[in-house]
Amino acid sequence: MTRQMTGAEMVVQALIDQGVDTIFGYPGGAALPIYDELFQQEKIKHILVRHEQGAAHAAEGYARSTGKPGVVLVTSGPGATNTVTGLTDALLDSVPIIVLSAQVPTFMIGTDAFQEADTIGITRPCTKHNYLVKDTDKLAGVLHEAFHVATNGRPGPVLIDIPKDVQFAKGKYTEKNKASTGHYAPKLKGDIDAITDLVKLMETAKRPIIYSGGGVINSGDSATALLRDLVKETNFPITSTLMGLGAFPASGDQWMGMLGMHGLYEANMAMHGCDLMINIGARFDDRITGRIDAFSPKSKKAHIDIDPSSINKVIHVDVPIIGDVAHVLEDMLRVWKSRGRKTNADGLAKWWSQIEDWRAVRCLSYKNSEKVIKPQYALQRLEALTKGRKDRYITTEVGQHQMWAAQYLGFEDPNRWMTSGGLGTMGYGCPASIGVQVAHPDALVINVAGEASWLMNMQEMGTARQYDLPVKQFILNNERLGMVRQWQDLLHGNRYSQSWSEALPDFMLLAQAFGAKGITCADPSDLDDAIMEMLKHDGPVVFDCLVEKHENCYPMIPSGAPHNEMLMGDAGVADAIGTTGAVLV
Amino acid sequence: MSPLNIKQGTSRKSAYDLKDPNADVIETHTLAVIVTNEAGVLARVIGLFSGRGYNIDSLTVAEIDHEGHRSRITVVTTGTPEVIQQIKAQLGRMVPVHDVHDLTEEGPSVERELALFKVAGSGDKRIEMLRLAEIFRANVVDSTLESFIFEMTGTSEKIDAFADLMHPLGLVEVARTGVAALARGTT
Ligand SMILES: Cc1ncc(C[n+]2csc(CCOP(=O)(O)OP(=O)(O)O)c2C)c(N)n1
Ligand SMILES: [Mg+2]
Numbered sequence: 001m002t003r004q005m006t007g008a009e010m011v012v013q014a015l016i017d018q019g020v021d022t023i024f025g026y027p028g029g030a031a032l033p034i035y036d037e038l039f040q041q042e043k044i045k046h047i048l049v050r051h052e053q054g055a056a057h058a059a060e061g062y063a064r065s066t067g068k069p070g071v072v073l074v075t076s077g078p079g080a081t082n083t084v085t086g087l088t089d090a091l092l093d094s095v096p097i098i099v100l101s102a103q104v105p106t107f108m109i110g111t112d113a114f115q116e117a118d119t120i121g122i123t124r125p126c127t128k129h130n131y132l133v134k135d136t137d138k139l140a141g142v143l144h145e146a147f148h149v150a151t152n153g154r155p156g157p158v159l160i161d162i163p164k165d166v167q168f169a170k171g172k173y174t175e176k177n178k179a180s181t182g183h184y185a186p187k188l189k190g191d192i193d194a195i196t197d198l199v200k201l202m203e204t205a206k207r208p209i210i211y212s213g214g215g216v217i218n219s220g221d222s223a224t225a226l227l228r229d230l231v232k233e234t235n236f237p238i239t240s241t242l243m244g245l246g247a248f249p250a251s252g253d254q255w256m257g258m259l260g261m262h263g264l265y266e267a268n269m270a271m272h273g274c275d276l277m278i279n280i281g282a283r284f285d286d287r288i289t290g291r292i293d294a295f296s297p298k299s300k301k302a303h304i305d306i307d308p309s310s311i312n313k314v315i316h317v318d319v320p321i322i323g324d325v326a327h328v329l330e331d332m333l334r335v336w337k338s339r340g341r342k343t344n345a346d347g348l349a350k351w352w353s354q355i356e357d358w359r360a361v362r363c364l365s366y367k368n369s370e371k372v373i374k375p376q377y378a379l380q381r382l383e384a385l386t387k388g389r390k391d392r393y394i395t396t397e398v399g400q401h402q403m404w405a406a407q408y409l410g411f412e413d414p415n416r417w418m419t420s421g422g423l424g425t426m427g428y429g430c431p432a433s434i435g436v437q438v439a440h441p442d443a444l445v446i447n448v449a450g451e452a453s454w455l456m457n458m459q460e461m462g463t464a465r466q467y468d469l470p471v472k473q474f475i476l477n478n479e480r481l482g483m484v485r486q487w488q489d490l491l492h493g494n495r496y497s498q499s500w501s502e503a504l505p506d507f508m509l510l511a512q513a514f515g516a517k518g519i520t521c522a523d524p525s526d527l528d529d530a531i532m533e534m535l536k537h538d539g540p541v542v543f544d545c546l547v548e549k550h551e552n553c554y555p556m557i558p559s560g561a562p563h564n565e566m567l568m569g570d571a572g573v574a575d576a577i578g579t580t581g582a583v584l585v
Numbered sequence: 586m587s588p589l590n591i592k593q594g595t596s597r598k599s600a601y602d603l604k605d606p607n608a609d610v611i612e613t614h615t616l617a618v619i620v621t622n623e624a625g626v627l628a629r630v631i632g633l634f635s636g637r638g639y640n641i642d643s644l645t646v647a648e649i650d651h652e653g654h655r656s657r658i659t660v661v662t663t664g665t666p667e668v669i670q671q672i673k674a675q676l677g678r679m680v681p682v683h684d685v686h687d688l689t690e691e692g693p694s695v696e697r698e699l700a701l702f703k704v705a706g707s708g709d710k711r712i713e714m715l716r717l718a719e720i721f722r723a724n725v726v727d728s729t730l731e732s733f734i735f736e737m738t739g740t741s742e743k744i745d746a747f748a749d750l751m752h753p754l755g756l757v758e759v760a761r762t763g764v765a766a767l768a769r770g771t772t
Binding site for chain 1: 621624628629677680
């Protein structure tokens with residue numbers, strides 16, 4: 001029996017049927033019928049954000065920390081356009097979010113009506129797919145299909161534009177199990193011949209390396225478990241992209257740390273010198289490869305990815321395997337075990353001793369100070385004081401602090417690290433921390449922030465206050481657009497064009513104004529106590545950590561250089577780019 | 586320390602300046618893309634090409650299965666073999682795309698385009714126009730005392746050739762449909 005209901009009722013019903021219990025949103029004229037429905041029910045909790053961009057990032061934080069899709073509800077026109085950055089961010093980082101945007105009534109579309117925007121046109125290139133629903137009878141089916149599309153294959157953002165008259169009109173509700181999930185069914189199993197080819201390479205490789213990415217985490221818990229199994233069984237070294245941190249535990253013996261532009265020396269050197277590279281759910285981003293014609297010149301490369309367009313997009317690979325990470329790893333392990341669990345023990349032993357030499361360089365060393373807090377030190381202390389906690393979730397903003405967080409914090413589990421990788425969106429971290437805390441009310445959620453990024457979406461502290469979300473905003477305040485300043489330092493002759501954070505607010509007063517606790521710390525010897533005070537406080541905290549203003553983030557592969565040409569800390573870098581050999585500490 | 590003997594040193598060249606080593610190998614491919622006939626699907630496909638900097642030499646689209654809501658988009662595109670491969674993969678992962686066929690690669694196919702030519706002139710030129718039209722098997726579909734409209738179906742090259750010949754005789758305007766193509770054989 002088909003149920004009749006209004007479009008607005010359908011929205012709520014479909015969300016319930018999809019298992020959604022929380023949405024992030026902001027009301028407005030065209031969305032009022034849906035808001036009216038939300039008012040009259042109790043199954044779905046609506047978190048009122050302070051800006052629609054905040055809603056989108058909060059949904060991303062929710063999604064990445066739970067593995068479930070995040071849901072956003074916004075009004076037409078400006079409500080919808082404000083989600084564009086969040087949609088693009090979710091597209092580049094493959095985060096499943098569903099944005100429901102209201103639209104002016106169908107009969108007014110195209111008339112430049114009040115708060116009309118061509119939302120479908122604007123968001124077409126920044127969504128995995130989007131829908132304009134002009135007929136209430138089709139609405140429920142589209143809603144269910146949207147969840148299917150967002151969460152299957154390579155995950156991504158999906159937007160549904162719902163005109164106001166469609167929300168008011170009555171129509172037939174399509175039940176979840178009756179909805180056509182279309183023909184959209186990406187292939188999960190990898191080609192077994194290709195997998196066998198890869199296993200054969202694994203059996204003989206002298207210098208193998210696993211390079212894993214966010215795809216492992218997106219594939220789910222079994223993928224993580226299989227990856228750990230694979231590493232443990234083969235004793236292959238493993239590095240990961242920014243997006244993939246936590247898939248393999250940072251305390252694991254084979255863990256090499258993050259790779260890429262600000263990756264660890266040993267990871268990048270091993271990528272450069274390997275003879276077999278196994279890319280699992282990563283995409284050869286330019287921040288990873290550096291100079292592509294000098295990228296890992298002597299290796300055979302295998303690439304496991306669910307998205308066929310990722311294969312051979314940037315780097316030509318020898319063994320492409322299209323499929324879901326968990327499915328492929330399962331087959332890979334099975335084949336490898338059935339062929340006798342072979343690896344090249346001699347080669348591996350030499351390889352590991354080479355890696356130990358690289359590790360001995362201790363690329364993350366920095367010159368500490370007793371007078372001023374070094375940002376690296378702040379993160380080391382944060383790590384030391386929170387390390388044991390299984391329920392620690394970290395979000396970040398974008399800049400130097402983000403890279404230091406990736407270098408100095410260790411992640412033991414997946415879904416604990418939420419950062420804007422592909423798009424590099426300043427303003428991501430604060431709202432993302434809100435979304436994470438909503439999903440995990442009792443967890444310790446810390447946003448490692450830069451002062452400039454944080455100001456971009458700090459209005460969400462109001463949301464934190466309203467819903468009693470005890471998010472900790474740990475701001476490494478260098479009074480600079482630090483990463484920009486670093487590039488100007490290295491590449492533009494120290495001409496710090498507009499990279500000063502001038503006229504900063506008083507973060508203590510700002511915290512107070514939002515009803516949060518403010519903590520400030522400028523002395524390294526006070527830092528531990530200050531961090532403990534933050535951790536003990538049961539409520540939102542804004543921590544203004546005044547750090548060294550002109551610290552640079554190392555190691556660094558200058559853009560356009562190959563992996564074996566890293567700049568290292570304390571290396572007298574003023575003229576290091578373009579001169580020979582980075583000095584190693 | 587480094588037994589692998591990996592060369593150390595720095596270079597000034599940026600990855601952004603690197604030239605694609607295959608940039609000189611440009612191929613032309615005809616792709617048949619079967620899509621759900623839904624609002625915006627053509628914009629989606631075109632947006633992919635413009636957004637990622639791919640070329641469109643010709644594009645035709647029409648519904649081919651009313652019941653099944655299927656349209657067929659025929660795109661003629663040029664690029665390096667890598668780019669062509671990417672175009673197919675990018676098209677293939679779009680939600681409303683059912684199938685992508687590379688007719689250039691999948692075996693022999695036939696390609697046809699329809700064109701209309703308006704040519705104005707009088708006297709000897711008019712006679713020459715008709716003579717050439719006969720050779721090219723173009724039909725006269727409209728005529729005034731001073732002009733003809735010819736209709737012609739053929740490969741794009743044939744249409745180009747006819748247009749070149751008509752040019753000195755008074756070619757005023759050309760309308761072309763773009764390429765429609767099908768693989769030969771039983772399937
Ligand atoms: C929305 C946005 N605008 C501009 C940039 C370019 N950008 C990258 S890092 C950065 C500076 C960030 O400063 P801050 O948040 O204080 O972090 P820091 O680097 O000082 O740690 C800027 C401007 C960006 N990534 N995102
Ligand atoms: Mg800063």
